[in-house]
Amino acid sequence: MGSSDKPNQAVGECSPLYGTIAENVAEIKKRLGHSSDIKILELEMSAGRMAKLAVVFTEGLADQVAIAEYSKLLMEIDLSDAELSEDRKRIGPEATCQLAKELASGYGPILELKDFEGLLDIVLIGGVAVLSDWNQAFAISLQKFKERSVTEPTTESVVRGPKDSFTESIRTNTALIRRRVHYPSLWLETKKVGRMTKTDVGIMYVNGLADESVVAEVRNRIEKIDIDGILESGYIEEAIQETSYSPFPTIYNSERPDVIAAELLEGKIAILVDGTPFVLVVPALLISFMHSPEDYYQRYDISSLIRILRFIGMFIALLGPSMYVAVTTYHQEMLPTPLLISLASQREGTPFPAFIEAVIMEVTFEILREAGLRMPRTIGTAVSVVGTLVIGQAAVAAGIVSAAMVIVVSMTAISSFIFPAYSISNTIRMLRFPLMGLAASFGLVGVFVGMLGIITHLAGLSSFGIPYTSPFTRMDNMGDAKDTIFRLPLRAMRKRPAVFAKQNPIRYRRNQSSPNDSS
Template sequence: MGFFDKEKKDQSKSSTPSTSQTTESNENHPLKTSLQDNIKTVKDTLGASSDIVIREIRIGKGGVLKAALMYTDGLSDTVAIQNFILESLMLDIKHTEIESELIHNPRLMKTLKDFAMTVGEIKDVTKFDELFLHLLSGDVILLVDGYSEGLNIGNRRWAERGVTESTTQTVIRGPREAFSENIRINTSLVRRKIRDPQLWMETKTIGKRTKTNIAVMYINGVANDKIVEEVRLRLDRIDIDAILESGNIEELIQDAPMSTFPTVYNSERPDVVAAAILEGRVAIFIDGTPFVLTVPALFVQFFQSSEDYYQRADLTSLVRILRFFSFGIALLAPALFIAATTFHHEMIPTSLVINLAAQREGVPFPAFIEALIMEATFEILREASLRMPRAIGSAMAIVGAFVIGTAAVEAGMISAAMVIVVSITAIASFVSPTYDMAFSVRILRFVFMGLAASFGLFGITVGLIALVLHLCSLRSFGIPYMYPIAPFNMEGQKDTFIRLPLWKIFTRPHLISQENIDRQQNPTSAMPEPEKEQ
């Protein structure tokens, strides 16, 4: 009997459609003419959620027409609904003659849209999927009994963080404003800096359940059309339930997902995004996050800061060289120390070798294990300081590193020289202006430490060759990752390892912007010839 009971249950399950299947089918259906049927479908689909407000009203002389307003509490401006929508419908047209033949005439909805609504954005709604998208986005939906179409009234307003100072990309000189979680505020911040009619923006919706708004912004005639088309194709290929942050989009459109080096640049500073767009790059805005993506992203871009273009060229060049030098220290310092102390004692001065040998006399671990312990400890402290409350996070990291380092040396577990090397490496890793590139160095540092412990300088050399080959093989939306170093471009060297004065940089990056590469006019070519003495 159990088998037959189970079979009957399976048949009953297969014959009765599930609630989710019914809901999904309703979303694709057009609106019905019956107001009560439309209200019932909305309630059934949304599960009679308590934050969905449905206000049934009567409009026209004597309340001849039944209508309903729908909005999401917390996402819509309730004051505007009261003053500009309900008042217009219930009071302004209370004494308006609405004849019986006009009730079932399509001109009624057009009349309400043209004469009764005192708000800016109004669109027609004919399907339930459009209704749910606008309703859950904060708009107000107006439905009238006897009509299979409604009106979407733009009325979005929710609690949000305003424009504040950037916390991840700080500068000494330059704008202090940063993006917020509102995509419209973010696009307006860039519009305020680039007042060019050729600054075009395309809007997409990605995420089957989150319906996240995505905006693609670029300058027509400056951005490479092939790059813009590639961005469109990669975004259109995304088929996922949810997009909650720009990192989700970055992971889905990047060129080399298995590489530690980032091929998509992100920033929360409007001036950085505006400068990237002016160079011919494409910006991708995601609603709900203050970080904006720009593509293509090149290797040298991650060593450039927005402050480089607000300071003098000589100071900027010195700081940029320091960043590249710090990149090498953060990548190779522990590995070189391990290789020198393990295999290549002849490279170290004799007096220093004696001191190092004296320090390591009571240390039970080889140099590689020492470095591994110290690096792992520092990574734990760094991650803990990020998760701790801001008021005590930095203090905990400093005190923890100092106490642990001193105690480890006094206990004879770690040599003092190793503590110095790891500390210099950690400080050099913070010089990078972008977190993504610093994170890549943190990963590769352990790889080079293992090569140094196994093969000495030979292993480090092989690792560097493999790293250079890997970097040269990467591309970001069709552009070589190491441009303008490889392929080499002389004009691009004006803003790579050093930065020449702005009046010396005449063109945009050639491979990124292939249509209009002139940034400014060459002043030498525009100078008039000196007059000859008569």
């Protein structure tokens, strides 16, 4: 156990640089374990006088072409023309370092280095450290590494709307947002999180729209994170969310820049994490997970109809199997006689009760769904579709499940894909099984009790101080209901949601000459 603690101590140790290049180079190699991707170029400049410099960088993270050009310039310095100290026969380290800085100024900003911690931090993120004798060292920002280009979103596709998505580079992501919001009050704060990864985490918000108390709370929660590393925004999400014991997500995430820009304009706060294309948004309400960006890119009546279909799909995905189990097990009198006779004839040869049938089919579908996601794309779709058809037909033919159960599970599976946000789809998948158990035990009474428990739980949730079920549970802000289940025309939604933007509520100002106001 003691040996595993030594590297952490070495990385976190803050000690000043040594007096000579040789000592500094030896210490760098020791701390980095003589890693083969850490390159150290020791340059000797000679033109009548001798001087030494060392260039340290990480291969693959720094611009090696620029480093080669800079090293060539250093080697071509004519030291015979350099100003010398009167009491020295050779050029001093200070003059050497100054000449190197003057040449480096054309490549970017220069940062003075005084200790090994700062030097290693710069080198490991793609910077270049230049060492001279007598504690003289500085760094140049020459980062250049392979990154994915801007492509279409993979999890939030729309028919009409922008086709670009975030990448794994935080600077590319902030640029995609600023490309849409040309407003000086769009502020960005960047912090490093993770003792070992030192990941850049950005807090972006519109000053004057976002609630200052919420911004301070976000900043405070991120600063309190003490973890070895942040590899994806999910780490941040789990660390700053209100509670970890709820199946409902209280932080929204998206890979679409237009979605994040729209959320910022409503007074919300975006959290960007370097290394992931998914940006977090807080506060997040339950209704936010049912909205799609396409709702605002087409007419309000079409958007309202599609939203109603989404809510219908949500109830089918959540309650479909449990309602079937409850009705066929306890409440057969609710079914029309011809349908009851048909179901009875189908179930005549099935050995399991309806609940076991539902569990078997639901688990089978979930396995096929996960297998389709993990398989190579060329065969994933074919295997999932063929597997579902073959297994369902074979199960009915073998008398293991009834045909009606296959229909119910199929409708449930299709409805579970209607959600714009994947995170809320996972919640519905989780809640479906306990509701099926309650339906098998107590019938419709059990289903109603389960729904009452879910509603009670939702009423107690909040996201950064905002009630999770707003605006339905806040009668003083019913004006926000104009953009919930239905979406009214833009000219009718003149104000931003009152729960977010309290300082500057007006977002749509009517022009007297506008044709919309001719009446």
